[in-house]
Structure formats: C-alpha cells, structure tokens
Amino acid sequence: MSKDSALTGLTLRSALDGLANRSFSSEEITRAHLDAIEGARALNAYVVETPERALEMARASDARRASGDAGPLDGAPLGIKDLFCTEGVESTAASNILRGFKPTYESTVTANLWRDGAVMLGKLNMDEFAMGSSNETSAWGPVVNPWRARGGDADLTPGGSSGGSAAAVAADLCLGATATDTGGSIRQPAAFTGTVGIKPTYGRCSRWGIVAFASSLDQAGPMGRTVEDAAILLRSMAGHDPKDSTSLPVETPDFPAFCGQSVKGLRVGIPKEYRVEGMPAEIEALWEQGIAWVRDAGCEIVEVSLPHTKYALPAYYIVAPAEASSNLARYDGMRYGLRVEGANLIETYEQTRAEGFGAEVKRRILIGTYVLSAGYYDAYYLKALKVRRRIADDFDQAWEKVDALLTPTAPSAAFALGQKSDDPVAMYLNDIFTVTVNLAGLPGMSVPAGLDAQGLPLGLQLIGRNLDEGTLFSLGSAIEKAADFRAKPQRWW
Secondary structure, eight states: OOHHHHHHTSOHHHHHHHHHTTSSOHHHHHHHHHHHHHTTGGGOOEEEEOHHHHHHHHHHHHHHHHTTOOOTTTTOEEEEETTBOBTTBOOOTTOGGGTTOOOSSOOHHHHHHHHTTOEEEEEEOOSGGGOOSSSOSOTTOOOOOSOOOTTOOOOBOOOSSSHHHHHHHHTTSSSOEEEEESSSTTHHHHHHHTOEEEEOOTTSSOOTTBOOSOTTTOEEEEEESSHHHHHHHHHHHOOOOTTOTTSOOOOOOOGGGGTTOOOTTOEEEEEGGGSOTTOOHHHHHHHHHHHHHHHHTTOEEEEEOOGGGGGHHHHHHHHHHHHHHHHGGGOSSSSSSOOOOOSSHHHHHHHHHHHHSOHHHHHHHHHHHHHHSTTTIIIIIIHHHHHHHHHHHHHHHHHTTOSEEEEESSSSSOOBTTSSTTOHHHHHGGGTTTHHHHHHTOOEEEEEEEEOTTSOEEEEEEEEOTTOHHHHHHHHHHHHHHHTOOOOOOOOO
16 A cells, blocks of 8 residues: 555544644645545546645645644645635536636635635535536536446446535545535435435534525535544534524534444434335345344334325425525526626526526426416425425424434435436435435434445435434444444546
8 A cells, every 4th residue: 555545545533643643744645635636537526626725725734733733624635515615716516607606705614624724625526506316417527436336347426416525535535525415415425435424403504605505405514434534524614603594503512522422222213104115125134234233232222203204305306496496596697607698688698597507407497486486386385395394393203202313325325327317206216315304404414334235335324303413423433333334445447
C-alpha cells in the first residue's frame, strides 16, 4: 500500500488523530486525496475540483495546528455536494440552468465546516436539483458506483440524489462529504455504497444557502465511512441559524459521545408494514440479522404498526413536486445562470427553462404545477398534506412503545445504470422505506450491514424520535460493531 492510499483510506476519526499527533500534515493528506480524485475521474464523482483552494486551506490548517489553535475538523479534506452554495466556486445543483453560477456567499453548513477547520476538495455530482434516485439526471452525466457485482463489469448506480457524495466516500476520494436528503437521498446512496449516512431531524441543520428542492422536506446531513465519522461531521454541520426560519433553536449535542454507548434496555420497533410484497429474500434475511444483532446488544424487540405507510410514496410525489414547482420558478434567466434570448420576455422565459432544465426536473415541475392548479388542489395537494399528518401521527403512536425503529434502507442493492431510467415509477419505488421519515421530519440513518449474493453492499435503516439522533448513533455503532463490515470496492477505475 502506498503512503497516499494509506492516507486516503483512513477514517475521519483516525485522520484527525494523525493530524493531531503530527503523523502527517493536512497538506500531505490533502495532496493524497487530490491525486486520488485525479485518478478516479472515470467515476465522475466530482463536477468541480478545487485543488488550489484545498492546498491553501490545508496550509492554513497546518499553521493553526502549529500554533495550537486547531478546530474540531482541522485539516480534514471533505467533498461538498453541489447543492451547497460555496463562495466563488461554481455551484450548479447539477443543472444546465445554473452552469457558471458562482455564489457571492457561503451556505451556513459549509461555513460551519470551514469554521471548524475542514478543507474543501471540490463539489460533488448529484441528480439535477436533487431529483432522482440513481444520479442519472445530472447535467454532468451519471456518477458510477465504485462497487461492481462479483464477476461483472456493468456500471452500477451509486444511488441518488447524493450519488457523488456516496461514491467519493466509498472510493476514498474524501474523508467525508456533505449531502442532502428530501426522500432518502442520503440514506439510499449510503446503502448502495457501503457507507454511513444520516438525515438529521428537520431543522437540525440550516437550509440557508442550499439550493431548494422541496423546502418542507429537504435536510442536510453527512456521509462518512463509520458511524462515528458521521457523528463528528454532524456536530460541526448542525446548529441554529437565524437566517433560516425553519432552523431549530436548540443546542447541538456532542454526537460522537453517543457512539459506543450501551443500548441495553432500548426498545426497538419493527414496523410490520415494511414487510412489502416481493421484497428480495436477501433484504428480508439482512433485516432479520439486524433484529438479532440489536437483540444480542440488549435491546427489546417490539412489533409496531405504521398503518399509513402505504400512502407515503404517493403523498411524497405530490408534496415534493408541488414545492419544487414553486421553488424552481425563480430560474428564469433574468438574474443568474443560463439565459436563452427570445423575441420577447415570455419567449426568453420559455426557451431558458426548456434548455436549462432536464427531463426529470420538467416532469416534476409539471406534476407539481398540476396538483396545485385550480380544481385539483383539494383532490391532490390538500389530501396529500392530510396523509402526511397521519403518517406523523403513526410515528407519534409508535414512540409511546419504542425508542427507535429498525427497517431495511432500500428494497434492493445497487442496480445497473440505465436499468430503471425509462420507468419513473420503478425508480420512485426506491424510496419506499425512506420517504416516511422526511414526511414526518424525523432523523434516519443507514448503516452498512452486509453484502448480497453479488458482493454488493446492503444497508439497515434506523429511525428515531425528533431531535434524538444520539440514540441512532448508539444503535448504529452497535449494528456496525456486530456487522463488522470491512468490505471495500475492488479498484477497477
């Protein structure tokens, strides 16, 4: 193993320890990651690389360490999903309509990371405006999963929308990454790539400076190699922000302190509605294995019912596009981004949007506009909001009996690129286990728990009470310890 791959293969925790005891400098570990990114362009994980900025930030970090002034993330090279606005660095949300847009401001989440000393390696690829479950809707082309099926050479999806974040963490192209989750966009890619991803409680991380998809569902969170790495990142990313009216005015707990804590006596719920028809036997077996692991760790297993689960996907695919059609109305070629001149104002609007938005974004804008239109508002949008309320009530009733829920993260392992892109409904079904969590605003986490028959990673999902990410970190580290998941993708790129 070369020194470079020894550095890029570290967990965030061990990298921070190595930086603290001067085993290597931030400049050394940053250069190692920049070289790895250069050698992995076949994965298409990064859409913008920022080597000069990264080295500048790394040298500044080394100077802080030398003067004894290091922050909690000082010197750690991270990747940033291209949904987060970064000052002076192109931020496109993977859409042609924002090509060339360089914000004059910094998102609150990334500003928090830089405050704590992290280093930016670049911007990570994603589904356009975070709309997708396979990272195939990006204007920059799909991200390729670093994992391959045993004996196969087909390119697989890394999941979406945070596919670039997941692939970069799995392929050792950063120590951790920012991501966002609207209906499962952190947890499903984490499951597909053998990484850890947590969507925190709605309002735990500020949405200010993050390009909006569906404002009542979007939430930023971290992706890392281990549960502890995700906890370290979330501690820095979270915090109240007066610039975001939905940001919760609560203290940020010391999330890493929960990792490794005893889970003895915790009641873990198993929702019977998640046992869906046609679920692959491997997913079922993994779930049973997860139940056995938490039972062996001292948890009590309780069957619970979430009766409105079956309505979650249809409700989500009404609420999310409705909010998207409203949020994306601002992209009209006037103030920033792409402008296609027409003979008059209306034509300019039409041509800009026709050329700037991809097919999936157009599909969701049209759905959203339809469900909000006169005559359909009550039949669709209002009804979906009522269902959303019922889903939240189901969880409230479950919390009277249990402390957390355990479910599969996704209904399958990673599938081949192009396999579902012609069938939007088949693609939407990928979110079947994750969307309920967004509709209810709860924290959810995916932990890698095993491999399927083709040698591809599978994840287990933990769902917790509002603002109780701590219990998820404790349970997640118990599952992580029991699963002892050490598999890595074989380098083919």
